[in-house]
Amino acid sequence: MGFGDLKSPAGLQVLNDYLADKSYIEGLPGVKKALGKYGPANVEDTTGSGATDGKDDDDIDLFGSDDEEESEEAKRLREERLAQYESKKAKKPALVAKSSILSGVKPWDGETDMAKLEECVRSIQADGLVWGSSKLVPVGYGIKKLQIQCVVEDDKVGTDMLEERITAFEDYVQSMDVAAFNKI
Secondary structure (H helix, E strand, O other), X not given: OXXXXXXXXXXXXXXXXXXXXXXXXXXXXXXXOOHHHOOOOOOOOXXXXXXXXXXXXXXXXXXXXXXXXXXXXXXXXXXXXXXXXXHHHHHOOOOOOEEEEEEEEEEOOOOXXXXXXXXHHHOOOOOOEEXXXXXXXXXXXXXXXXXXXXXXXXXOOOHHHHHHHHHOOOOOEEEEEEEEEEEO
């Protein structure tokens, strides 16, 4: 509906005539009307009386209230499903936290037998410890260090235990450091 130019008297008259039977603008005094009365004039109200019919809406339970008793069949079914879930959960093996450790083992000098040093390190056995690849890495002045990788189960083997056992070979090992530590 076009009102024309609202700055002219003719446009304002068209707007006033339109708003005579409508309440579209907030703040205007008016009487509350049925929902179907809002809109263009001479249109039939298809929404009903607009007022509540006096019916109580409490008899309709759209969300299923907790007041009502759960049927025996529903209780039995729920308990059965919970038991199935618990048994399935119990059968699932627990995840074992593992870590990959890359260690650097430094000898005393360049004359240390590196093959014997590696043999000593690999002789360390523990539950949850698996030795991996190794290589000799130059440190400087002709000295090489042993870089060796292992996989450990976190609950069974720690870096402190590894360091204590490796540095126990005092004839070959000067020091040991952890070059990389990654969770698997």
